[in-house]
Amino acid sequence: MALLEIDKLEVYYGSINALKGISFNVERGEIIALIGANGAGKTTTLHTITGLLPAKKGSIKLDGHDITKAPAHRIVSMGMAHVPEGRRVFAQLTVYENLMLGAYTRKDKDEIAATLENVYYRFPRLKERLKQTAGTLSGGEQQMLAMGRALMSKPSIILMDEPSMGLSPLYVSEIFDIIQEINKAGTTVLLVEQNAKKALSIANRAYVLETGNIVLAGDASELMNNEQVKKAYLGE
Amino acid sequence: MSFISYLVSGLSLGSIYALIALGYTMVYGIAKMLNFAHGDIIMVGGYAAFLAMSASWCPIWLAMIISVTVCTVLGVVIEKVAYRPLRSAPPLAVLITAIGVSYLLQNIALLTQSATPKTFKSIAAGAPPFLLVFEGKAPLFFTKLSDSPYGGESPVLTISMETFLAIVVSLVIMAALTLFINKTKAGKAMLACSEDRGAAQLMGINVNATISMTFAIGSALAAVAAMLMCSAYPLLSPTTGSMPGIKAFVAAVFGGIGSIPGAMIGGVLLGVIEQLSKAYISSQLSDAIVFLVLIVVLIIRPTGIMGKKISEKV
Structure with a gap:
């Protein structure tokens, strides 16, 4: 059984059909990339999975449980974290407060402290800035904070929306290295990226979205050499 | 001496405005709406306390609890019935609904309590002056x-004891509220919701529950303000809440709408300005002066005294 199963998912914005019945699976331990142009429906897909947008038809299953109609706040405690596009850290709150909000659904103080140590280990720069308000961090640091905050819920799967957006190339490489590390430590990753080259370089498999449909699917290495993908997304 | 007397009564009135302004500013910060029915919650709180106190068996402390409970429940119910269905509606629709709720409450009071003002018995009746x-x-x-x-x-x-109580009770409540918001998990959830509702949901925060809680707290504060205000100015009528409601709204904008310390400072300043202009300039013009000060402040600092600078980092 796949960890995340999306079946014939349809989503509308008013009368606009944003997702036209997409289906895909994410197996435990994988990094899955969802690539596509602006407006293809990548962010919509993630928002629907985490309950920020309602699905019109189809189903979403997390670890076998149907979460299609579950409210966003409940899905977090079922083991899914979402690093939203544009980071959306709480700019007025401190780095530490942001991280602790990530653990909002958890009760055990000792376990939270252990996860916090783990996040510090992965993002030493955050530890240096605990008392700073998140709004004063650089874009790359905010991305790290958003990722650290998501890890604080101890998710089995983490959804990342455009983690490289607006970052300098140096930060992009660092962020992608960290995504791989997080994955190696046992967290499944569903990655949405416009930077298709980078995404395909770390993913196991990938799906290509075009105007609300999945038009291509396969191993990341295969897609990397696919003529269509090369032309449209890799700029070759 | 008379200056001190005016100043103290200004502080006292200002503390009451601050309590009401807190309700406005918290609801605005978290639900992103102006709850124009907030002033009428004060009126309901006043009547609830008045009716409870008119029963011979009911001691004052119980009347106070009843008033706070009635307002808390009313605030939560109004949010659930009138505002929640409009959560994704345009802000104007919500604003008009709030004005509708305001008139509804006033007219229910008019029907059941008549337009004749009631004389509110002070919660400090019989107590010596401070x-x-x-x-x-x-x-x-x-x-x-x-x-x-x-x-x-x-x-x-x-x-007077009423003046003293208004200041002390407001100070205690404001300190407790500040602690609650900055030190508890529920308070942090409120801050998170006020900044980014979607991101707060992704943390596992139940936004609807948080908004309900905000309405509950704001309305409970309105009940406290009602009792303090009606004790100092003992006439209670169906429109009792309108003027203090508007003044407190001004105080919230004055301090920077959405900011909790701003509402406190704005409320107190407004009360002091009002009382001092009544004393030294003109009691008829005092309200005009209050609003003039608001206009000047907003021209110089459009976000209010404690308002956050509107800046976005991409």
Whole structure:
């Protein structure tokens, strides 16, 4: 059984059909990339999975449980974290407060402290800035904070929306290295990226979205050499 | 001495405005709406306390609990019935609904309580004044004038128990609220919701529950303000809440809408400005002066005294 199963998912914005019945699976331990142009429906897909947008038809299953109609706040405690596009850290709150909000659904103080140590280990720069308000961090640091905050819920799967957006190339490489590390430590990753080259370089498999449909699917290495993908997304 | 007297009564009135302004500003910060029915919650709180106190068996402390409970429940119910269905509607629709709720509450009060003003019995009825100051003698605390050791001499300054209570109760409540918001998990959830509702949901925060809680707290504060206000200005009518509601709204904008310390500072300043202009300029013009000050402040600092600078980092 796949960890995340999306079946014939349809989503509308008013009368606009944003997702036209997409289906895909994410197996435990994988990094899955969802690539596509602006407006293809990548962010919509993630928002629907985490309950920020309602699905019109189809189903979403997390670890076998149907979460299609579950409210966003409940899905977090079922083991899914979402690093939203544009980071959306709480700019007025401190780095530490942001991280602790990530653990909002958890009760055990000792376990939270252990996860916090783990996040510090992965993002030493955050530890240096605990008392700073998140709004004063650089874009790359905010991305790290958003990722650290998501890890604080101890998710089995983490959804990342455009983690490289607006970052300098140096930060992009660092962020992608960290995504791989997080994955190696046992967290499944569903990655949405416009930077298709980078995404395909770390993913196991990938799906290509075009105007609300999945038009291509396969191993990341295969897609990397696919003529269509090369032309449209890799700029070759 | 008279200046101190005006200043203290300004602080007292301002504390009451601050309590009401907190309700406006918290709801605005978290639900992103102006709850224009907030002033009428004060009126309901006043009537609830008044009706409870008119029952001979009901002690004042119980009347206070009843009033706070009625308002808390009313606030939560209004949010659930009137505002929640409009959560994704345009802001104008919500604003008009709030004005509708305001008129609904006023007219229900008019129907059931009539337009004749009721005389509210002070929650500090029978208590001695907080402070009496006499020319050249030691001041008296918590002593009735009739028990004064200075014979028939009249004091140069009297601070009533109501005035004192309004300041102290408001200070305690504001301190408790500040602690609650900054130190508890529920408080942090409120801050998170006020900044980014979607991101707050992704943390596992139940936004609807948080908004309900905000309405509950704001309405409970309105009930407290109602009792303090009606004790100091004892006439209670169906429109009792309108003017303090608008003034408190001004106070919230003055301090920077959405900011909790801003509402406190704005409320207190507004009360002091109002009382001092009543005393030294003109009692008829005092409201005009209050609004003039608001306009000047907003021209100089459009986000209010404590308002956050609107900046976005991409």
